[in-house]
Amino acid sequence: MTRLWLTNWEWSCCGDAFAVGDEVDFGIFHRGPDEWLRHTLGVEIAGSVDAVESHHEELFPDRVRGRVTAIHAVTQEYVERQELRRPGHGAPPDSDAPLDGEEWTAQSFDLGAGVFAGMRPSRFITVSEPVPGKARLRARPAVPSPGSADWDPDDGGDPGRVSSPGWLVDVDER
Numbered sequence: 092m093t094r095l096w097l098t099n100w101e102w103s104c105c106g107d108a109f110a111v112g113d114e115v116d117f118g119i120f121h122r123g124p125d126e127w128l129r130h131t132l133g134v135e136i137a138g139s140v141d142a143v144e145s146h147h148e149e150l151f152p153d154r155v156r157g158r159v160t161a162i163h164a165v166t167q168e169y170v171e172r173q174e175l176r177r178p179g180h181g182a183p184p185d186s187d188a189p190l191d192g193e194e195w196t197a198q199s200f201d202l203g204a205g206v207f208a209g210m211r212p213s214r215f216i217t218v219s220e221p222v223p224g225k226a227r228l229r230a231r232p233a234v235p236s237p238g239s240a241d242w243d244p245d246d247g248g249d250p251g252r253v254s255s256p257g258w259l260v261d262v263d264e265r
Contacts, residue, residue: 093141093155095119096128097258101147103237110233113159115262117144118151131167131256132226140259161261162234167254168225173215219254234258 095117097106109115119142128137142155202208 092160093157093262093264094139095155095260095262096124096140096143097234097260098144099255099257101145102234102258105146106234106237108233108236109159111159111162114157115159115260116154116156117142117262118146119143119153119155120145120151122153131221132165133221133223136165136226136228136259144260155262155264157262157264159260160263161259162231163228163259164231164255165257165259166227166229167256168222169219169254170222171217171219174218175215228259231258234260 122142124137124140125143128140128143131137142153144155145151
């Protein structure tokens with residue numbers, strides 16, 4: 092049995108619906124979990140991942156082919172906080188940070204005919220951090236088509252604090 096991670100944003104871009112019992116063929120970016128999964132889902136859930144799927148890579152170093160035996164939608168609770176924007180943290184790495192009390196330099200765009208549009212970034216950025224131990228798995232019969240009413244695996248938690256980072260799919264490899 093091989094447990095695959097499917098990232099929600101990537102699958103919603105151009106993935107196809109499939110269900111438990113279907114034969115699948117996934118391109119594998121790499122075997123085993125990565126640091127992002129451990130940080131987002133926690134060591135226990137991430138430790139159950141055998142491979143990370145990707146269909147945006149040009150050449151796949153590996154593939155998983157077989158029958159889907161289980162599907163789990165994954166939700167994760169996040170805490171959001173505001174942080175002062177600093178170079179490399181929401182601002183270009185080569186920018187100079189403004190002094191306390193000053194605004195970031197406005198950016199302007201020449202639209203022609205003497206018309207300019209300008210914007211000034213906020214002094215703050217929103218940082219989202221996963222809440223340890225708050226990842227949940229929900230058994231699902233299928234990964235639906237992107238954009239369908241069933242796409243979002245969230246089950247109605249606080250919409251500002253719950254994210255749907257992806258799917259775990261168990262495959263009995265041939």
